[in-house]
Amino acid sequence: MNICRKAPRSQNITEKVKPEHLALLVKTEWQLSYVTPLYQFRHTQLKTYARQLSAFIAAEKQQGLAVEVGGLQNTFKVSFSVLQGLAETNDDPETVLIQVQSKPMFARQEDPPKTVWSGWLSCINGNPEYLQSLPKDFTCLPLFCSKGAEGLSSLVKSWLQRTFDCCFGPLDINQTTLQWLAALWTNCHMETNIQKLKMIWTLPVVPPLQVTYTVDSDDALELWRSTRESSAEKSRGAEDEVCIDFSEVTRFMQGLMSHFYRHFRVDLSAGELNQVSSALGSAKLNGKIKISSSRYLISIFSLLTECALLKMPI
Amino acid sequence: MDNLAKHLLQRLMRRIPASMLQSTLDKWGRLTAEKRKSLDFTQSKLTITQELVALCEESELTVKHITELEMIYVTENPNQGMWHTFQLLDPEDDAHSVELMQFKEQFKSHLSELKRNVSVKIKKHTDEAVWIRVAWGDGLSRPNHLKATYVVHYLQTPYVFVNALSSKNKPLLLQALTLSTKHQQIKAANLSGQKLTALRDLLMRQYQQVFPTKYPSPLPESDQSISKLRIEKVQAEASANRHRMAGETFGDGMLPALQSAFFQLETKFKDPTNEAMTQRDEPFICSVKFSSSNLLESLRHCASSGIASTPVTPLLSSIPLKGRNYFVITDNVPNA
Numbered sequence: 001m002n003i004c005r006k007a008p009r010s011q012n013i014t015e016k017v018k019p020e021h022l023a024l025l026v027k028t029e030w031q032l033s034y035v036t037p038l039y040q041f042r043h044t045q046l047k048t049y050a051r052q053l054s055a056f057i058a059a060e061k062q063q064g065l066a067v068e069v070g071g072l073q074n075t076f077k078v079s080f081s082v083l084q085g086l087a088e089t090n091d092d093p094e095t096v097l098i099q100v101q102s103k104p105m106f107a108r109q110e111d112p113p114k115t116v117w118s119g120w121l122s123c124i125n126g127n128p129e130y131l132q133s134l135p136k137d138f139t140c141l142p143l144f145c146s147k148g149a150e151g152l153s154s155l156v157k158s159w160l161q162r163t164f165d166c167c168f169g170p171l172d173i174n175q176t177t178l179q180w181l182a183a184l185w186t187n188c189h190m191e192t193n194i195q196k197l198k199m200i201w202t203l204p205v206v207p208p209l210q211v212t213y214t215v216d217s218d219d220a221l222e223l224w225r226s227t228r229e230s231s232a233e234k235s236r237g238a239e240d241e242v243c244i245d246f247s248e249v250t251r252f253m254q255g256l257m258s259h260f261y262r263h264f265r266v267d268l269s270a271g272e273l274n275q276v277s278s279a280l281g282s283a284k285l286n287g288k289i290k291i292s293s294s295r296y297l298i299s300i301f302s303l304l305t306e307c308a309l310l311k312m313p314i
Numbered sequence: 315m316d317n318l319a320k321h322l323l324q325r326l327m328r329r330i331p332a333s334m335l336q337s338t339l340d341k342w343g344r345l346t347a348e349k350r351k352s353l354d355f356t357q358s359k360l361t362i363t364q365e366l367v368a369l370c371e372e373s374e375l376t377v378k379h380i381t382e383l384e385m386i387y388v389t390e391n392p393n394q395g396m397w398h399t400f401q402l403l404d405p406e407d408d409a410h411s412v413e414l415m416q417f418k419e420q421f422k423s424h425l426s427e428l429k430r431n432v433s434v435k436i437k438k439h440t441d442e443a444v445w446i447r448v449a450w451g452d453g454l455s456r457p458n459h460l461k462a463t464y465v466v467h468y469l470q471t472p473y474v475f476v477n478a479l480s481s482k483n484k485p486l487l488l489q490a491l492t493l494s495t496k497h498q499q500i501k502a503a504n505l506s507g508q509k510l511t512a513l514r515d516l517l518m519r520q521y522q523q524v525f526p527t528k529y530p531s532p533l534p535e536s537d538q539s540i541s542k543l544r545i546e547k548v549q550a551e552a553s554a555n556r557h558r559m560a561g562e563t564f565g566d567g568m569l570p571a572l573q574s575a576f577f578q579l580e581t582k583f584k585d586p587t588n589e590a591m592t593q594r595d596e597p598f599i600c601s602v603k604f605s606s607s608n609l610l611e612s613l614r615h616c617a618s619s620g621i622a623s624t625p626v627t628p629l630l631s632s633i634p635l636k637g638r639n640y641f642v643i644t645d646n647v648p649n650a
Contacts, residue, residue: 205615207607216599223583223598226590258585259598263577263643264630265623266616 003246008184008299010191016085022294024097024118025083030145031153032171032287034308035121037138038164043094046080049163054078056159057100057152077101077113088124088298091131093139095122100152117148119156125302127309142308143301144168145289171308172287176246178276180303183249185278188296189221194278199256203271211268213260217278220256227251315371322380322459323370327363330387335362338390342383345369381435381459385447388464389439392510395477399505399513399638400488402472404498410470412496414438417469420494421446428486433457443468443514450483463487466510467495473503473517475510504640507573515570516610517637559624560617563631569610575639577602577629582645597645610634 014022057076083095097120101113121141123131131140146153157168173181185194197220203209215223227248257268274285281291281300289304291297330338336355339345349369353362370379388394418436425432431451438444446465449457463483466475474491492500507513583591583598591598606612613630616622622630633639 203612203616203621205612205619205621207612209609209612209616210605212603212605214601214603219583219598219600222594223588223591226588229590255583255585255588255591258587259583259600260602262584263579263581263627264602265627266630267621267623270621 004243005180005303007187007242007244008296010188010295011298013085013294013298017083017294018085021083021085021097022297025120025297026291026294028147029282029288029290030147032173032289032304032308033144033146033157033168034142034171034311035144035160035168036142036166036312037134037140038121038160038166040137041139041141041164043082043096046082046096050078050080052163053080053098053156053159057155060155075103076116077103083120083122086122086124086298086301088302089126089128091128092123092126093141095120095124096141098156100148100156117146117152117156119144119146119148119153122301122305124298124305126305130309130312142312143171143305144308167313169311170287171304171311173283173285173289173304173307175273175285177303177307178273178283178285179249179253180246181283181300182276183224183244183252184299184303185276185280186217186220186224186252187244188278188280189217192280192293192295193217194280196278198275198277199273200275201268201271201273203266203268209271210274211266211271213256213268215256223255224252227255315367315375316377318459319370319375319377319380320367322377322384323367324363325460326380326384326387327359327366332359334387334391335359338383338387339366341386341390344375344379344382345373349373377459381433381447381449381462384462385435385437385445388447389437389445392466393508393512396506396508397466397475397477397510397513398479399503399517400474400476400491400500401503402474402492402495402497402500405472406496406498409496412469412494414444414469417444417494421490424493425486425490428490429483431455431457433459448483448487450480465491466514467491468514468518469495471518472497473514474500475513477510504638507639509571509573512570512572516572516634553618556620556624557618559626560614563617563626564610564614564634569608569614569634571607572609572633572639573607574603574605575609575633576604576641578642580642580644609639 054076057078061076077100079099079101081097081099083097086095087093098118099115100117102116103111103113122143122145123141124143126140126142134140144157146156160166161168182197182199186197188194194217196214196217198212198214201211201213203211228244260266260268272285276283280293280296281289283289289300291300327335332355336350336353339350339353349372352369353365355362357365421436422434425434425448429450430453433449433451435447436444444467446467448463448465449459450461450463451457461478461480463479464477465487467473476487479487488500492498503517505513505517578601580597580599582596583594585592604613610633613622613626613633617624617626629641629643632641
């Protein structure tokens with residue numbers, strides 16, 4: 001994983017991406033998975049895929065596979081669409097959104113169908129060397145975000161696996177990534193008020209102890225700035241060139257933990273960081289992410305794309 | 315049976331878990347044994363409720379009787395909702411001789427002077443706790459029995475536990491309590507939680523305390539052991555010391571099931587490796603919340619396992635020693 005990365009900049013992406021698409025992505029908690037490159041996936045065949053997936057879900061239901069979405073007589077309608085504008089580089093394929101809508105069989109005509117499951121496949125700022133090294137027929141959309149009934153998630157993944165000969169796996173957000181997010185979000189406080197930096201640790205005692213450490217955003221930013229100033233390698237070029245080194249992230253976290261230790265004489269590094277959140281979003285160890293502001297969507301999902309690509313078998 | 319009584323009974327039945335219905339109704343004793351036997355507890359709760367309402371109507375029971383039932387249920391199952399602790403201060407000379415009848419009369423009289431249309435029920439529980447149920451009305455409306463406040467007080471102790479008290483009624487209740495217990499003041503004790511029994515046990519020290527001793531084990535004989543055995547011995551001693559200090563700080567055996575502690579920190583940042591932050595005048599504002607299904611046991615385990623350095627910091631030892639779980643720490647008052 002990159003030990004050096006650019007500070008996330010607030011980007012107004014409402015020019016690039018339709019606001020209604022952005023509204024689907026933000027302020028929602030997504031479960032993350034990684035997926036290996038898709039074989040012979042065509043962005044032009046989305047209507048066909050939607051039909052095929054609908055049929056697949058219906059067939060699995062016939063076989064008695066329980067899909068826990070209220071009511072016994074639901075019909076499911078699937079739609080595939082492109083979320084244009086999220087792809088950053090020329091090598092990034094466009095993001096694909098899959099939605100499953102449901103309508104009880106005996107609903108009235110005018111009742112709108114409810115979206116009961118959504119998921120999207122994307123690749124944002126994917127490593128160009130890796131993307132260019134893939135054989136021609138493969139489309140790399142390594143980041144899979146899903147929300148909705150677990151049964152439907154399994155069905156969708158199952159269909160994607162057999163149709164595009166790919167593999168899914170859980171994308172846990174590890175300690176390193178959580179620490180990156182804590183530092184990156186604090187850095188964002190220079191442009192956008194993050195309100196508070198909240199971190200949740202669990203300590204391995206009996207019964208398990210949860211520690212919720214919430215820092216005022218201005219104070220967190222000052223601490224962050226002080227760890228950056230003391231960094232010998234800091235580039236003092238234009239703001240755009242600012243690169244953040246992981247050693248600065250470590251120093252920032254150590255500062256926070258030492259302040260904690262001074263008061264409680266408890267070593268937080270003996271435990272595990274489970275969750276980091278701020279007004280910009282939240283990230284959990286079990287692979288759940290929520291982005292509250294579209295301004296940093298690209299930055300955060302670039303980081304997650306990187307995590308997903310690290311999981312590729314090759 | 316009027317509509318309010320029916321509604322109250324239906325609401326109450328939804329609260330009481332199916333497994334506790336029979337025993338609670340038995341303790342209530344307002345229905346004859348015959349009527350109680352006629353209830354089939356294997357049915358759905360909805361059906362049982364309907365039958366119970368019918369039986370209560372037959373017996374011409376009123377709101378007063380239903381609130382009795384509620385009080386029995388809450389008294390037997392106090393670990394719900396959020397309890398806040400208050401401490402009575404500056405007792406008058408005769409405070410220690412206040413006994414139950416006197417307290418009951420005084421409390422009811424003071425409270426009704428402060429607010430009209432309050433309905434008060436006071437009962438002494440088997441463990442000497444005095445339970446008070448207050449339904450609040452005002453000059454214009456009848457007491458609201460759906461949102462009653464519960465108060466628990468052990469006479470001769472300074473502690474009062476309160477559940478479901480609105481900020482509007484808080485000053486009235488606190489004043490009535492202060493006057494009827496013959497004290498001059500009452501203040502928030504900074505101890506809250508869902509489990510009344512844990513709060514009570516913590517304050518009343520009703521658990522196994524360990525008293526510090528100067529010689530925890532027989533004096534060791536001089537040892538001629540070789541280096542490796544020495545290291546093991548030192549490790550074992552260190553571990554034994556940690557366990558002992560953990561026990562002395564938090565207690566031995568089962569500890570009251572306190573579930574959280576909250577610290578608001580407003581102290582300066584001091585870190586020798588970070589000059590810039592250490593030189594700041596302003597405090598570093600942050601808060602820490604500890605949560606666990608049994609916080610004291612978790613903290614004790616932190617101390618005995620070395621995750622928390624021993625001796626345990628006063629911030630954490632204040633929880634069992636001072637019986638509180640809400641703290642504001644500033645540089646001026648490190649052990650607020």
